[in-house]
Amino acid sequence: MAEALRPGAGGIGGLAQLLKEHGEAIEWDMARLWPGRSLLELYRGEMSWRELRVFLRYLPPDSATSRAIRGSSPDEEAWTLDRQLLASVVDAVREGTFAAVKLHGDPKKTGRLKPPRPIPRPGVEPEQKSNVIRFGGRHGSGAAQLAQVFGGRAANR
Structure with a gap:
C-alpha cells in the first residue's frame, strides 16, 4: 500500500518518512488489525522493517492509514x-x-x-430549478417558458 499510494518512496527511508507523517494512523491500524503487535516492537528490534512493509502494503482501503494518506474528509469516507x-x-x-x-x-x-x-450526498448539490411548465392561472400561459425551452419567441409577447 505504501508503494502504491506514495510513488517514489521506497525502502527503509520511505517507511521512516511514512511513520513520521502518519505514525498515529499506523499505530491505530496495528492495534485494530494486528492485535498484540505494536510499533514499539520495530524500535526494540522485535519487528523487522519488512514485516511493517508487508502489513502496510495489505491494509484495507478503509484503514486509518489509507484515509490519512488520501487526506479525505470524514464525510467522503462515510x-x-x-x-x-x-x-x-x-x-x-x-x-x-x-x-x-x-x-x-x-x-x-x-x-x-x-x-x-x-x-x-456529499459532493452532490440538490437541484433548485424546476423544469415544470405551468399553463394558465396566475403563472401565465406558459408560452414564455416554452419559448425558452425551444429557443423561439413567445406568441403572446
Missing part, C-alpha cells in the same frame, strides 16, 4: 460505495411509493403531494 448504493435504493423505493400513491390515490387528497427529495 459515504462508501455500499452506502451510496443503499441510498440509491432508498431513493428509488421512495419514488416508487410516491408514484403508486399519486396514480392510485384519491386526486383530492394527493393533488398537492410532492415527490420525495433524494437523500443528500
Whole structure:
C-alpha cells in the first residue's frame, strides 16, 4: 500500500518518512488489525522493517492509514460505495411509493403531494430549478417558458 499510494518512496527511508507523517494512523491500524503487535516492537528490534512493509502494503482501503494518506474528509469516507448504493435504493423505493400513491390515490387528497427529495450526498448539490411548465392561472400561459425551452419567441409577447 505504501508503494502504491506514495510513488517514489521506497525502502527503509520511505517507511521512516511514512511513520513520521502518519505514525498515529499506523499505530491505530496495528492495534485494530494486528492485535498484540505494536510499533514499539520495530524500535526494540522485535519487528523487522519488512514485516511493517508487508502489513502496510495489505491494509484495507478503509484503514486509518489509507484515509490519512488520501487526506479525505470524514464525510467522503462515510459515504462508501455500499452506502451510496443503499441510498440509491432508498431513493428509488421512495419514488416508487410516491408514484403508486399519486396514480392510485384519491386526486383530492394527493393533488398537492410532492415527490420525495433524494437523500443528500456529499459532493452532490440538490437541484433548485424546476423544469415544470405551468399553463394558465396566475403563472401565465406558459408560452414564455416554452419559448425558452425551444429557443423561439413567445406568441403572446
